[in-house]
Amino acid sequence: MNKKNIDWASLGFQYIQTDKRYVSHFKDGKWDEGALVEDATVCISESAGVLQYSQSCFEGLKAYTTVDGRVVTFRPDLNAQRMYDTAERLLMPPVPQEKFLDALDQMVKANLAYVPPYGSGATLYVRPFLFGSGPVIGVAPAPEYEFRMFCTPVGPYFKGGVRPLKLQVSAFDRAAPKGTGHIKAGLNYAMSLYAGYEAKHKGFDENMFLDAKTRTFVEETGGANFIFITKDNKLVTPKSETILPSITRRSLMYVAEHYLHLEVEQREIPFSEVSEFAEGGLCGTAAVISPIGSITALDGSVIEFPSGMTNIGPITKKLYDTLTGIQMGSIEAPEGWIHTIA
Numbered sequence: 001m002n003k004k005n006i007d008w009a010s011l012g013f014q015y016i017q018t019d020k021r022y023v024s025h026f027k028d029g030k031w032d033e034g035a036l037v038e039d040a041t042v043c044i045s046e047s048a049g050v051l052q053y054s055q056s057c058f059e060g061l062k063a064y065t066t067v068d069g070r071v072v073t074f075r076p077d078l079n080a081q082r083m084y085d086t087a088e089r090l091l092m093p094p095v096p097q098e099k100f101l102d103a104l105d106q107m108v109k110a111n112l113a114y115v116p117p118y119g120s121g122a123t124l125y126v127r128p129f130l131f132g133s134g135p136v137i138g139v140a141p142a143p144e145y146e147f148r149m150f151c152t153p154v155g156p157y158f159k160g161g162v163r164p165l166k167l168q169v170s171a172f173d174r175a176a177p178k179g180t181g182h183i184k185a186g187l188n189y190a191m192s193l194y195a196g197y198e199a200k201h202k203g204f205d206e207n208m209f210l211d212a213k214t215r216t217f218v219e220e221t222g223g224a225n226f227i228f229i230t231k232d233n234k235l236v237t238p239k240s241e242t243i244l245p246s247i248t249r250r251s252l253m254y255v256a257e258h259y260l261h262l263e264v265e266q267r268e269i270p271f272s273e274v275s276e277f278a279e280g281g282l283c284g285t286a287a288v289i290s291p292i293g294s295i296t297a298l299d300g301s302v303i304e305f306p307s308g309m310t311n312i313g314p315i316t317k318k319l320y321d322t323l324t325g326i327q328m329g330s331i332e333a334p335e336g337w338i339h340t341i342a
């Protein structure tokens, strides 16, 4: 396979147009066959449901080159299922799991030249998305939909080493009780941009959102879930109906229990407990785990994690190494986690 002439190590997390993308249309109550196309633009009605009332959702996953030279994806069935659940909540026609997985295989195979080589630290980020393409003017679900999937090579997340993050507790809420916090809808991101801008402007990397109802329990950052390690080496992670069920987090919980033999607790975490933890991290597909250095509370007090502002905590590091080892094929994966494409 001739790879594209790309300096993999210097790639960032930015969109780079690749050769092919997958497109399928939902019309007259059914999905068409779907096909790979070269055109990277979308042409839809000015009155499309996505443009007027934000009827859209997405997924994010990666393709990797393993140590033995295969191209694989990691638990893509869970992305397919999550997008199915999200679509139902937004009254969009769900994409059947087989269709999602077939689109993924086709699209990655058509862009193999963009899959970064093993050891480069870079990966191929895959972006499936679904939106209302047909016209609406009264508030209603769109009559037609488009399901698309493209990919873009992305660089190593920690260029020049790990950098623990500086968080602040946000004064804004992310997700209402019984709202849409548990689904991967574009609207959750549109409304969080302002809070993110405000955090960056004040010198923070990310927001920690608390539960909107009581403002006492830890939720997530709005793009990644939290994991914490207690001083007696338990992995603790928030239980809430308003956070997005991260596949990375679910995988880390399994790895902690079955590979590192740690106790795992998924439960409500009062913010007041955070200062007692030994390590903390954000988890999601993009970075796998980013360690937390400090968290500034609403009253201005600062929680500093014992791992400091230059290091990743020892347990967090083991979790990171084990999960990335499983993804890259150097550590044996649990049954069904690795899907070989080529």
Ligand SMILES: *Cc1c(COP(=O)(O)O)cnc(C)c1O
Binding pocket: 060, 184, 220, 222, 223, 224, 225, 244, 245, 246, 247, 248, 249, 283, 284, 285, 286
């Ligand atoms: C995508 C996402 C995550 C991370 O989920 P992964 O499946 O691990 O990538 C966490 N929180 C939110 C709000 C997300 O949209």
